[in-house]
Amino acid sequence: MILALSLALALSAAPAAAPAPSGRALNTQGFRLYQSGHFPEALEKFQQAAQATPDYALAHYNAAATLGVLRKQGKVCEYSAHRDVIVEKLTTAVRLDARRLQRAREDRDLDVIRDTLGWQKLLGRTPEKEADVPALLKAVSWYGPGVGVYGTTRALKFQDKGRVELWRKNVDDSGTPRESRTPGTYTVRGRTVEVKLPGSAPITGTLSAAGALTFPEPLGAFSDNPSECEA
Template identity: 80%
Template structure:
């Protein structure tokens, strides 16, 4: 009797086996289906930590971050474009079939205009021949200015058209947005932008994916400034 009691106590005191990556992913999927996205994200991220080579967990984390970004909850859950791309890139590296699924997944629409997504499609800034495609398919943002975030952006369009978006802040601290239409040409890595009432400005798309111009345009990347104090 004493031996049986001791055995029961020992078993009850033994640490429980932590859930596997697959179990955590299943829990996350149920939460996702019920619309509890922040909790689902926690489960998917835990699944990826528990089983780092589990492609589906990384993919589901990317998709859920995409939903949270669409909902405007970027700062609450670190749903940055770069983070989503990183999770998706890991998933595709572990299981190439994930890319085909990603092409039709509306949760990932928020990263279609990033360098990371274009790289997954085979368009890389290291390849000079990819420069025109990357210019058109990526949204380009200037650096952030404190609480005002990104104050400049370029959008290259078909037909050699380009739009410069600007956010100017007056002395009272009130931001005012404007859009200026212009034209552009590409030769190799060189990109020349012509805006109304201004001299043409020639820059380049570097192999690291940075779009560099002299003043007044200066530097652009595919990452907007978000959640800055």
């Protein structure tokens, strides 16, 4: 009885565990780290804040913006600062608080995703609308699939006045990459996109409602995400 009573008194005298930081407190810590240029540490705090308070729009937004900074710094692989990840976090923030979109329009940290389908969708343009196809072709950067450690080896950039540029990265037997850019022209009818490059017959493809731009070979398929961090 005496032992039990002593144990009960000891437990009652023990200090209570500190409560876990709130999402707002973690976000504030992250903002201070961001302001001082400690972006990886800031990202960790923003992500913890979003996890602690999933409906806290500002935490999701700040995580997206900080990933944008890390992407600009070339730290894509270290912190998974991929374009689709940034878009996902920003989209969540806007869904939770529509005012975040106006801030995003002016935020230079998010310049790295302006040429994605996700950003265009936030602006109200979507490949589901056939009328939006011409604008989306020009607004989005289109990348071919990755090839092993070499990543993306081709991309299309649609421009004004029916001009298009095909970017290629060719890798020789020694593993040395060489880039080339070929100008061409294109036309759009509905979802159909016809590309004409010098010395070859026109190639006709489509932009699907899901946002996939597909041509027969040798062009192939394109999306708005480059291949990155492949082993």
